[in-house]
Amino acid sequence: MRAAAAGVALVCWAGALSAQTMRPFGTFRQLHGESRLHARLDFAAGRLRVVAGRAGELYRMALAYDADRFVPLSSYDPARGAATLGVESVGGPGLRVVSRHQLEQDAVVELSPKADLALDVSLGAVDADLDLGGVRLSELRLEAGASRSVVRFSQPNPIRCRTADISAGAAEVSILKLGNSRCDQVRVEGGIGRMTLDFGGAWTGSERAELSLAVTELRLRLPRKVGIRITMDRLLARFDPNGLVRRGDAWVSPGYDQAAQHLDLVLTTTVGGVRIDWTD
Amino acid sequence: MRTARRFLLALGFIPAWAPAAHAAPRPLRDVSGVIETFRAFVVHQITQAPQKPKPATLGPAPAGGPTVDLGDLSQPEAVERAVRRAVPAPGPETQVTVPNGQARLGDFTIGSAETVTGHLLVLKGDANVYGRLLGNLVTVDGDVFVHPGGVVSGDILALRGDVKDEGGEIGGEVRTLSAPTRTGATVALSPLAAFGRNVAGVVGVFLTLLALGVGLVTFARPNLEVVSDTVSHSFGRSFMTGLVGQILILPTFGMLIVGLILSVAGILLLPFAVVVYVLLAILGVVGGYLSVAHAIGETYTRRRMAQGAALGSPNSYRYLVAGLTGLFVLWAAWAVFGWVPVAGEIVRAAAVLVTWLMATAGLGAALLSRAGVRESFAGRLIPPEALTDEYLWATPQFGVPAVRRPESGPGTRPGTRHDAGR
Numbered sequence: 001m002r003a004a005a006a007g008v009a010l011v012c013w014a015g016a017l018s019a020q021t022m023r024p025f026g027t028f029r030q031l032h033g034e035s036r037l038h039a040r041l042d043f044a045a046g047r048l049r050v051v052a053g054r055a056g057e058l059y060r061m062a063l064a065y066d067a068d069r070f071v072p073l074s075s076y077d078p079a080r081g082a083a084t085l086g087v088e089s090v091g092g093p094g095l096r097v098v099s100r101h102q103l104e105q106d107a108v109v110e111l112s113p114k115a116d117l118a119l120d121v122s123l124g125a126v127d128a129d130l131d132l133g134g135v136r137l138s139e140l141r142l143e144a145g146a147s148r149s150v151v152r153f154s155q156p157n158p159i160r161c162r163t164a165d166i167s168a169g170a171a172e173v174s175i176l177k178l179g180n181s182r183c184d185q186v187r188v189e190g191g192i193g194r195m196t197l198d199f200g201g202a203w204t205g206s207e208r209a210e211l212s213l214a215v216t217e218l219r220l221r222l223p224r225k226v227g228i229r230i231t232m233d234r235l236l237a238r239f240d241p242n243g244l245v246r247r248g249d250a251w252v253s254p255g256y257d258q259a260a261q262h263l264d265l266v267l268t269t270t271v272g273g274v275r276i277d278w279t280d
Numbered sequence: 281m282r283t284a285r286r287f288l289l290a291l292g293f294i295p296a297w298a299p300a301a302h303a304a305p306r307p308l309r310d311v312s313g314v315i316e317t318f319r320a321f322v323v324h325q326i327t328q329a330p331q332k333p334k335p336a337t338l339g340p341a342p343a344g345g346p347t348v349d350l351g352d353l354s355q356p357e358a359v360e361r362a363v364r365r366a367v368p369a370p371g372p373e374t375q376v377t378v379p380n381g382q383a384r385l386g387d388f389t390i391g392s393a394e395t396v397t398g399h400l401l402v403l404k405g406d407a408n409v410y411g412r413l414l415g416n417l418v419t420v421d422g423d424v425f426v427h428p429g430g431v432v433s434g435d436i437l438a439l440r441g442d443v444k445d446e447g448g449e450i451g452g453e454v455r456t457l458s459a460p461t462r463t464g465a466t467v468a469l470s471p472l473a474a475f476g477r478n479v480a481g482v483v484g485v486f487l488t489l490l491a492l493g494v495g496l497v498t499f500a501r502p503n504l505e506v507v508s509d510t511v512s513h514s515f516g517r518s519f520m521t522g523l524v525g526q527i528l529i530l531p532t533f534g535m536l537i538v539g540l541i542l543s544v545a546g547i548l549l550l551p552f553a554v555v556v557y558v559l560l561a562i563l564g565v566v567g568g569y570l571s572v573a574h575a576i577g578e579t580y581t582r583r584r585m586a587q588g589a590a591l592g593s594p595n596s597y598r599y600l601v602a603g604l605t606g607l608f609v610l611w612a613a614w615a616v617f618g619w620v621p622v623a624g625e626i627v628r629a630a631a632v633l634v635t636w637l638m639a640t641a642g643l644g645a646a647l648l649s650r651a652g653v654r655e656s657f658a659g660r661l662i663p664p665e666a667l668t669d670e671y672l673w674a675t676p677q678f679g680v681p682a683v684r685r686p687e688s689g690p691g692t693r694p695g696t697r698h699d700a701g702r
Contacts, residue, residue, distance in 0.1 A: 021461065022460065022461055023457070023459075023460045023461070024456075025356070025457050026456040027453060027456070028454050029453045030445070030449070030451075030454075064461075067460055072357075072457075074356075074455060075453075076452075076453050
């Protein structure tokens with residue numbers, strides 16, 4: 001009888017051993033007069049949220065990670081002003097999702113609103129929400145693998161941003177209020193998936209956007225107050241001009257010449273569709 | 281001992297009773313609050329963390345002894361492993377070497393007028409920094425407090441603890457690594473629980489299919505038998521047809537939708553068409569699967585009868601039960617042994633594969649026989665006589681030496697009487 005009870009207990013215990021564990025990890029760094037930060041976020045799997053942080057801190061990350069398969073990344077190079085945050089798989093860089101439990105990893109990253117930020121984000125199988133309103137964004141590079149990513153500029157960028165490079169694999173990417181980003185140049189490469197580019201926001205200057213899409217459903221949300229010019233090279237993609245008028249080899253919005261700010265879109269698309277919505 | 285047991289038993293009843301008191305009138309709520317406070321106090325006394333050790337300085341280990349290097353804290357898990365390896369059970373007698381630093385046991389405070397040079401390792405205690413620490417700081421099972429005016433020039437790492445920045449200055453990076461937590465949504469079931477769940481699931485699906493099968497036999501027996509015969513006599517063709525059917529099921533659905541949308545009147549039929557199409561697809565797969573079970577059961581029953589087994593009444597109900605039982609043997613094996621690593625997965629994969637094969641063949645047979653309406657298909661490959669129940673009686677149809685067949689002349693059909701017309 002005791003042996004049977006011990007056997008049952010052992011069996012139950014063995015089951016408990018296989019349970020999934022997550023490990024909390026936190027990191028932050030005080031702001032000591034740094035005026036620039038080059039932040040690299042590597043996140044292989046899970047949920048990621050990026051927001052503007054506290055005035056007295058350079059960065060902060062609160063992370064819960066799958067300790068069996070990942071290790072947290074947290075380092076800072078004072079000489080370059082470069083921080084690396086996120087999680088990396090135990091075997092090294094690269095993404096190997098072997099369990100849906102990995103997708104339960106969660107990270108909240110806060111970045112300084114005081115330092116000029118060059119942000120480099122690499123996402124794997126991630127559900128990401130990057131709110132860059134409130135940070136001083138000088139440069140953005142986003143690589144979205146098989147992710148569902150939302151990048152929003154909820155507030156106007158206090159400084160000019162040189163470029164925003166966005167590359168999406170098999171992903172669903174939405175970039176909202178790009179007008180607030182104040183990026184001089186936006187480059188987007190899309191693989192397979194769906195993409196929404198919202199150029200709303202507070203425009204202070206003209207922008208140029210280069211979009212190169214393979215098999216992507218693109219939704220462009222364009223502000224009426226900005227002069228729009230779209231130069232398009234498409235193969236099998238659908239396109240509904242929705243009020244744009246043909247001028248030479250481009251499509252332009254009515255009143256393009258009179259607009260104070262201009263958005264020049266150079267669009268190359270192979271298969272998929274381009275839909276235009278107007279915002280006020 | 282007995283008193284302690286009674287006390288713990290009483291404690292166990294308190295939480296069961298307390299929630300009910302929340303909905304009670306105020307006096308009762310007050311009482312429940314008192315009880316809750318008392319319970320929390322008792323639980324705290326029972327489960328409170330072990331006492332912190334008395335503060336002590338841990339001397340350096342002799343040459344070759346345990347060493348913990350705190351120079352690089354960028355890999356917190358590696359530091360944790362190193363500390364655990366070097367100091368598995370810290371005590372006052374523990375000796376550990378911290379290169380360019382020192383180790384302390386219990387709470388440790390750097391006074392506002394003090395400056396500590398080098399790295400600092402604090403085991404089983406809090407570190408309070410009012411003064412200056414020129415180096416890295418690591419605590420294990422303790423918190424770090426950097427008070428106003430306090431300075432830590434390097435990094436801070438709290439293993440199973442927290443870092444409270446209360447207005448001090450931290451030159452480096454702050455990291456906290458807590459103990460692993462088990463997430464509720466990801467807790468694996470114990471083998472016993474998994475066994476119970478799997479058995480319940482398999483039995484439930486079996487009974488559901490059995491009920492559907494009984495309904496099918498009762499109300500659509502001719503169709504079921506024709507589809508079953510089609511599977512028996514053209515299994516390969518049925519499987520290929522089912523495979524193609526599975527591949528085309530979505531494109532066909534899309535074409536149906538588009539076609540209905542393009543035709544003005546068809547839009548009105550769209551919701552009904554979608555529902556009907558989905559139901560037909562489910563009926564095709566499930567009905568086909570049940571037909572395969574019927575065919576398996578029929579074959580098995582006939583073979584047993586051919587071997588001389590006396591069976592009560594060989595009918596479609598019996599065929600269905602026998603066939604479904606045979607098909608669910610693999611699932612039953614998975615339900616019992618599914619918790620076994622690797623083997624359980626293999627059995628499940630085999631069960632899924634076999635189920636898919638049978639469902640595909642069944643779907644194909646249903647398509648070939650037009651849901652059992654087209655009787656001629658199954659009989660195309662063999663004469664209709666073979667589809668009768670004659671050989672249920674275990675009597676060979678041809679070549680019986682004990683029976684002398686009447687001589688038949690050319691052109692006469694079997695069964696024609698020779699003396700007819702004489």
